[in-house]
Amino acid sequence: VESVGEGVTDLQPGDHVLPVFTGECKECRHCKSEESNMCDLLRINTDRGTMLSDGKSRFSKDGKPIYHFLGTSTFSEYTVCHVGSVAKINPAAPLEKVCVLSCGICTGFGATVNVAKPKKGSSVAIFGLGAVGLAAAEGARVSGAARIIGVDLNPNRFEEAKKFGVNEFVNPKDHNKPVQEVIAEMTDGGVDRSVECTGSVQAMISAFECVHDGWGVAVLVGVPSKDDAFKTHPVNFLNERTLKGTFYGNYKPKSDLPGVVEMYMNKEL
Amino acid sequence: VESVGEGVTDLQPGDHVLPVFTGECKECRHCKSEESNMCDLLRINTDRGTMLSDGKSRFSKDGKPIYHFLGTSTFSEYTVCHVGSVAKINPAAPLEKVCVLSCGICTGFGATVNVAKPKKGSSVAIFGLGAVGLAAAEGARVSGAARIIGVDLNPNRFEEAKKFGVNEFVNPKDHNKPVQEVIAEMTDGGVDRSVECTGSVQAMISAFECVHDGWGVAVLVGVPSKDDAFKTHPVNFLNERTLKGTFYGNYKPKSDLPGVVEMYMNKEL
Numbered sequence: 001v002e003s004v005g006e007g008v009t010d011l012q013p014g015d016h017v018l019p020v021f022t023g024e025c026k027e028c029r030h031c032k033s034e035e036s037n038m039c040d041l042l043r044i045n046t047d048r049g050t051m052l053s054d055g056k057s058r059f060s061k062d063g064k065p066i067y068h069f070l071g072t073s074t075f076s077e078y079t080v081c082h083v084g085s086v087a088k089i090n091p092a093a094p095l096e097k098v099c100v101l102s103c104g105i106c107t108g109f110g111a112t113v114n115v116a117k118p119k120k121g122s123s124v125a126i127f128g129l130g131a132v133g134l135a136a137a138e139g140a141r142v143s144g145a146a147r148i149i150g151v152d153l154n155p156n157r158f159e160e161a162k163k164f165g166v167n168e169f170v171n172p173k174d175h176n177k178p179v180q181e182v183i184a185e186m187t188d189g190g191v192d193r194s195v196e197c198t199g200s201v202q203a204m205i206s207a208f209e210c211v212h213d214g215w216g217v218a219v220l221v222g223v224p225s226k227d228d229a230f231k232t233h234p235v236n237f238l239n240e241r242t243l244k245g246t247f248y249g250n251y252k253p254k255s256d257l258p259g260v261v262e263m264y265m266n267k268e269l
Numbered sequence: 270v271e272s273v274g275e276g277v278t279d280l281q282p283g284d285h286v287l288p289v290f291t292g293e294c295k296e297c298r299h300c301k302s303e304e305s306n307m308c309d310l311l312r313i314n315t316d317r318g319t320m321l322s323d324g325k326s327r328f329s330k331d332g333k334p335i336y337h338f339l340g341t342s343t344f345s346e347y348t349v350c351h352v353g354s355v356a357k358i359n360p361a362a363p364l365e366k367v368c369v370l371s372c373g374i375c376t377g378f379g380a381t382v383n384v385a386k387p388k389k390g391s392s393v394a395i396f397g398l399g400a401v402g403l404a405a406a407e408g409a410r411v412s413g414a415a416r417i418i419g420v421d422l423n424p425n426r427f428e429e430a431k432k433f434g435v436n437e438f439v440n441p442k443d444h445n446k447p448v449q450e451v452i453a454e455m456t457d458g459g460v461d462r463s464v465e466c467t468g469s470v471q472a473m474i475s476a477f478e479c480v481h482d483g484w485g486v487a488v489l490v491g492v493p494s495k496d497d498a499f500k501t502h503p504v505n506f507l508n509e510r511t512l513k514g515t516f517y518g519n520y521k522p523k524s525d526l527p528g529v530v531e532m533y534m535n536k537e538l
Contacts, residue, residue, distance in 0.1 A: 036483025036509060204503055214305025224503040231500045234473055234493040237514030240305060245506030 001086075005053075008083045016091040018102045018261075019072035020253035023084035037252045042084045044070060044247075052082055072102075087257035090265060098261050100131075103248075106260060107221060108132035108197055109269075110249015112139025116193040116219045120144035123191040125183055126166065127207045128198035129157040132221060134164045136195040138269065141165025149191065151179060151203075172206075180209040187212070194218045201228035208232060213239040220245040270355075274322075277352045285360040287371045287530075288341035289522035292353035306521045311353045313339060313516075321351055341371075356526035359534060367530050369400075372517075375529060376490060377401035377466055378538075379518015381408025385462040385488045389413035392460040394452055395435065396476045397467035398426040401490060403433045405464040407538065410434025418460065420448060420472075441475075449479035456481070463487045470497035477501060482508040489514040 001015040011017065023042025030036040030043075041052070049067030050057050058080040059066035059073065069075075071085045089098065108131070116139075118124045124140040126133050129152040140148045141164060150158065150166035158169045168186070172179040184190050190212030196204050199222030208218040209232060218241070224230075237243070251257060263269050270284040280286065292311025299305040299312075310321070318336030319326050327349040328335035328342065338344075340354045358367065377400070385408075387393045393409040395402050398421040409417045410433060419427065419435035427438045437455070441448040453459050459481030465473050468491030477487040478501060487510070493499075506512070520526060532538050 030483050033484055038483045038509060201503055204506075214299050214307045215302055220503060220506045223507065228503055229500050230503040230506070231498050234470055234489060234497055234499040234514070237473075237489045237499070237512060238492065238516055240307060240514060240516055240519070242511060242513045243506060244511045245503070245509060247507055247509055250509070 002078065005083070011083060011086070011088060015088050016093065016095065017086040017088050018095075018099060018253075018257060019074050019079065019081045019086050020102045020248075020257065021070040021072055021085075022248050022253060023071055023082060024252050024254040025084045026254070031252065035250075037250055038247055039084065042071060042082060046070065051080065074102075084254065087253045089258050089261040093261050093265055098264060101257060101260055101264070104132040105135045106251050106257065107246070107249045108135030108137075108195070109139040109260070110251045111195050111197075111219050111221045111246045112136045112193075113143055114250040115244055115246045116140075116195055116217055118143045118145045118193040121146045122193065123147035123149065123187050125149040125151060125191045125194040125207065125210055127151045127194065127196040127203045128200075128222065129154075129161045129166070130197065133195075133197035134161060136197050136221065137161060137164040137166045140193075140195075142268065145193075147187070147191075149183060149186070151183075151206075178206060178209075180206045183210040189213065190216055192216060196220045196222055198222045199224055201225070201230060204230055205232055208241070208243050209236060211241050213241065215240065217242045217244065221249075271347065274352070280352060280355070280357060284357050285362065285364065286355040286357050287364075287368060287522075287526060288343050288348065288350045288355050289371045289517075289526065290339040290341055290354075291517050291522060292340055292351060293521050293523040294353045295523070300521065304519075306519055307516055308353065311340060311351060315339065320349065343371075353523065356522045358527050358530045362530050362534055367533060370526060370529055370533070373401040374404045375520050375526065376515070376518045377404030377464070378408040378529070379520045380464050380466075380488050380490045380515045381405045381462075382412060383519040384513055384515045385409075385464055385486055387412045387414045387462045390415045391462065392416040392418065392456050394418040394420060394460045394463040394476065394479055396420045396463065396465040396472045397469075397491065398423075398430045398435070399466065402464075402466035403430060405466050405490065406430060406433040406435045409462075409464075411537065414462075416456070416460075418452060418455070420452075420475075447475060447478075449475045452479040458482065459485055461485060465489045465491055467491045468493055470494070470499060473499055474501055477510070477512050478505060480510050482510065484509065486511045486513065490518075 025041040028040035030038045057065040124145045149168045151170045194207040196207035294310040297309035299307045326334040342348045393414045418437045420439045463476040465476035
C-alpha cells in the first residue's frame with residue numbers, strides 16, 4: 001500500500017494487501033449475512049468501470065480515461081482500489097505466490113471446503129482439471145476425501161492433478177455413455193459431492209446427475225455462457241440431492257482471505 | 270397391531286402404529302446415513318406389489334391375488350406390512366387424526382422444518398396451498414418465519430391458509446409478469462426460503478427463481494410428470510442459491526414419526 005484515502009482506518013502505507021475482484025463493504029445485508037459474500041456495494045460489476053467515490057476512473061492514456069476492471073485493475077504497475085476490495089495479509093507472504101488466491105484458486109478451494117463440505121472418507125468428483133479444478137481437488141484432499149475423481153477431456157492434465165490429491169480419472173471421450181453413468185457405476189450409485197469447474201453447461205448437468213441420491217451435493221463454480229440453460233428431470237432433486245452455486249468460493253475477501261494466506265504459510269496448502 | 274411375525278422384536282400385539290408409504294430397515298446405507306431417509310429396502314416402489322419375505326401378496330378376491338400398494342395397502346380394513354413400514358406411536362393419539370402424518374402432512378411440514386430450515390424472522394414462499402402446502406406453511410409458522418407468502422391459482426384457498434400462518438398471498442393470475450418477479454419486488458430481491466408443493470414444473474422453476482441471491486434455498490416437494498424438465502439459467506445457481514428436493518419431508522419414519530405425533534399431542538402443531 002502506497003497511500004490510503006481519507007477516512008480509511010484499517011489500512012496504512014506499507015501494509016501488504018491482495019486486491020480481490022469482489023469486495024466486502026462490511027455494511028450491506030450480504031456482508032452482514034453469515035452465508036453470503038455477494039457484497040451489494042462491491043460485488044463483481046463489469047459495467048461500472050469507475051471508482052464509487054466520484055464515478056471517475058484513475059487511469060488515462062493520451063488524455064482519454066481507461067476504465068477500471070472488476071474493481072482492481074491489477075494489470076497496471078500501480079492501481080487504485082476501493083478499501084473494500086483489498087485484503088490485508090501477512091507481510092511475510094510471498095506476493096508472487098499468494099496473489100493467485102485473489103481469484104480462481106480461492107474460488108475452487110472454497111467451493112469444496114466452504115460449500116460442498118465433503119466428509120472425511122467420502123467421494124468427490126471434480127469436473128475440469130484446470131487451475132480452479134486443481135484448487136477444488138486440493139480442497140477435497142484437505143477435507144480428507146478418500147476418493148477424488150478427476151473428470152477432464154484432456155488426459156495430459158491427469159499427471160499434474162495427482163499432486164492435488166486426484167486419485168481416479170475419467171475422460172468422457174473414453175466412454176460411449178454419459179459421464180454421470182460412468183461415475184455412478186464406479187461409486188455404487190454416485191459420488192457424495194461434485195464440484196464443477198468448467199463453465200460448460202453439459203458438465204454442470206453431469207456434475208449434478210452424478211451425485212448420490214439421499215445425500216449428494218453438487219456445487220457449480222464455472223461461469224456459463226449467457227444463453228445456456230441448466231436442464232434436468234426434477235425427480236433428480238426429489239431423490240434428495242442438492243445443487244448449489246458459489247461465487248469466489250463463498251469467501252468474504254477481507255474477513256477470510258488473510259486466513260487462507262496463513263494456511264499457505266503454514267504449509268497446509 | 271393384531272399380530273406380529275416371527276423375529277419381530279420391536280412391536281407386539283396391541284401396539285398402535287402408523288403404516289408409512291416409505292420404510293426404514295435400519296440397516297442399509299441410507300438408514301445408517303444421518304442425511305437420507307430413502308431406505309434401499311423399503312423405499313417407494315410401485316412395481317413391487319408383494320411382501321419382501323416370500324414375494325407374495327396377502328390379499329385376494331375370488332382366488333386372484335390383489336397386489337400391495339406402496340408397502341402398506343391401507344385401503345383395506347386389515348393389512349399386512351413389513352415391520353420396517355410401520356411406526357409405533359403413542360397409544361393415546363387419535364388414529365383418525367394422526368393418520369394424515371403417514372404421507373403428505375409430514376412431507377410438507379418436514380420439507381420446511383427439516384430441509385428449508387427458515388430462520389426466525391425470515392421470509393418463506395409456499396407454492397401450492399393444498400394439504401401439503403398448508404403443512405409446509407405450518408412448518409414455516411412453527412419455525413418463526415415473519416413473512417409467509419402463499420402462492421396459488423385458486424384464491425378460495427387463501428382464507429383457510431391464514432390458519433396455518435400464511436400472511437401474504439399471490440395469485441399468479443393477477444399479474445402479467447412471472448410470479449418470481451412479483452415476489453422479488455415484494456421482498457427486495459427474493460425470499461429467504463421457498464417450498465414448492467404443486468408438482469408443476471413451472472412452479473418448481475418459479476420457486477427456485479424467487480429466492481434471494483447469496484442465501485436463498487428452494488425446496489421441491491411436488492411430484493412432477495415423467496417428461497418434465499426443470500430448466501433455469503445456471504447463473505441463478507452461481508449467485509449462491511441452493512436447490513434441494515425432498516422425499517417424505519426427510520423424516521425417517523420409524524425413528525422420527527413418533528416424535529411428530531408427540532408434537533401434535535402437545536398441541537405444538
